[in-house]
Amino acid sequence: MRFIKTDILELLPDELEAEIERLGEKKFRAKQIFDWLHIKKCENFDEMTNLSAQLRTTLEDNFCIKPLKISKKLESTTDDTVKYLYGLSDGEFVESVLMKYKYGYSLCISTQVGCAMGCKFCASTIGGKVRNLTAGEMLQEYYTAQRQLDSGRIGNIVLMGIGEPLDNYDNVIRFIKLVTHKSGNNLSARDITLSTCGLVPKILQLANEGLPITLSVSLHAATNMKRNEIMPVNKVYPLDKLISACKDFSSRTKRRITFEYSLIDNVNSAKSDAFELYELLRGFNCHINLIPINYVKECGFVSSRKAAEQFRIYLQELGLNATVRRTLGADINAACGQLRREKAVAELCE
Numbered sequence: 001m002r003f004i005k006t007d008i009l010e011l012l013p014d015e016l017e018a019e020i021e022r023l024g025e026k027k028f029r030a031k032q033i034f035d036w037l038h039i040k041k042c043e044n045f046d047e048m049t050n051l052s053a054q055l056r057t058t059l060e061d062n063f064c065i066k067p068l069k070i071s072k073k074l075e076s077t078t079d080d081t082v083k084y085l086y087g088l089s090d091g092e093f094v095e096s097v098l099m100k101y102k103y104g105y106s107l108c109i110s111t112q113v114g115c116a117m118g119c120k121f122c123a124s125t126i127g128g129k130v131r132n133l134t135a136g137e138m139l140q141e142y143y144t145a146q147r148q149l150d151s152g153r154i155g156n157i158v159l160m161g162i163g164e165p166l167d168n169y170d171n172v173i174r175f176i177k178l179v180t181h182k183s184g185n186n187l188s189a190r191d192i193t194l195s196t197c198g199l200v201p202k203i204l205q206l207a208n209e210g211l212p213i214t215l216s217v218s219l220h221a222a223t224n225m226k227r228n229e230i231m232p233v234n235k236v237y238p239l240d241k242l243i244s245a246c247k248d249f250s251s252r253t254k255r256r257i258t259f260e261y262s263l264i265d266n267v268n269s270a271k272s273d274a275f276e277l278y279e280l281l282r283g284f285n286c287h288i289n290l291i292p293i294n295y296v297k298e299c300g301f302v303s304s305r306k307a308a309e310q311f312r313i314y315l316q317e318l319g320l321n322a323t324v325r326r327t328l329g330a331d332i333n334a335a336c337g338q339l340r341r342e343k344a345v346a347e348l349c350e
């Protein structure tokens with residue numbers, strides 16, 4: 001039987017300590033190794049120079065580190081956005097997008113290879129879900145992008161790339177625990193945003209984790225009839241259940257929820273849609289983020305910044321506050337899933 005090595009990056013400090021003791025080593029070695037992995041962000045055991053050569057060989061024999069290969073790196077010419085297409089060890093690909101804001105760097109990471117949710121405007125779901133990413137692979141998306149920077153720290157993470165994070169619940173929670181661990185990378189959980197299309201039972205479960213992250217819910221329509229058309233998840237978890245779960249999350253975590261609303265011409269951008277959104281969210285202390293839909297050839301939906309601005313004014317007239325999200329990296333296909341999709345199409349044509 002083939003021995004499958006554990007990805008050492010995925011082990012929390014107490015788990016790593018137990019493994020190191022099992023190998024007959026002193027406990028404090030685990031702390032040194034965690035430091036090499038999560039503070040110095042090393043890519044192989046040879047870099048761990050304060051460990052003996054024998055211990056490094058033992059680690060190599062028992063564990064693996066799986067750095068990601070940067071298969072493509074696209075840099076925007078209009079802003080500082082960088083898009084990475086990462087190659088995984090099994091030949092699959094995922095994307096991350098690094099964005100520069102006044103307050104620093106933010107990285108949008110993928111949580112799955114593909115997505116099963118079937119949103120009609122999204123390139124990531126074309127071809128369905130291939131598999132979940134491990135916590136180690138998500139960490140590598142972040143650490144690889146961090147290693148690429150000459151200076152500055154990526155201080156914000158957005159789980160909004162390819163995949164539905166709550167459909168990969170356990171790995172995503174482990175990733176958050178690792179990336180925020182005080183003995184390691186020590187990112188504040190408040191600087192992590194998790195985006196979901198609305199998996200109600202998982203939203204309720206997440207509220208119990210005690211993680212002060214921000215929840216961002218992809219709404220995109222304010223009636224079940226419209227939402228059913230563009231987001232199949234709504235047929236399973238309709239709006240009344242979703243909004244009730246969001247209110248529950250908000251009151252239990254004391255965190256304000258963000259609703260994402262992508263404007264699509266002739267679908268959800270009329271004044272009557274703004275009124276329906278007002279009816280749905282009035283009285284709920286939340287934030288609304290308006291986004292002109294990213295054009296995906298296979299989906300065919302379009303919108304514009306002007307339409308988003310107009311929709312914001314409709315909402316403002318009704319007393320709802322909303323902002324229009326800055327469009328970054330428009331020249332490098334920064335919408336999630338497009339680069340991976342292009343790669344898949346190119347391989348089919350070869």
Ligand code: SF4
Pocket residue numbers: 115116117118119122123124125161162163164196197218336
């Ligand atoms: S928008 Fe998100 S949940 Fe919907 S298909 Fe795309 S990746 Fe999946």
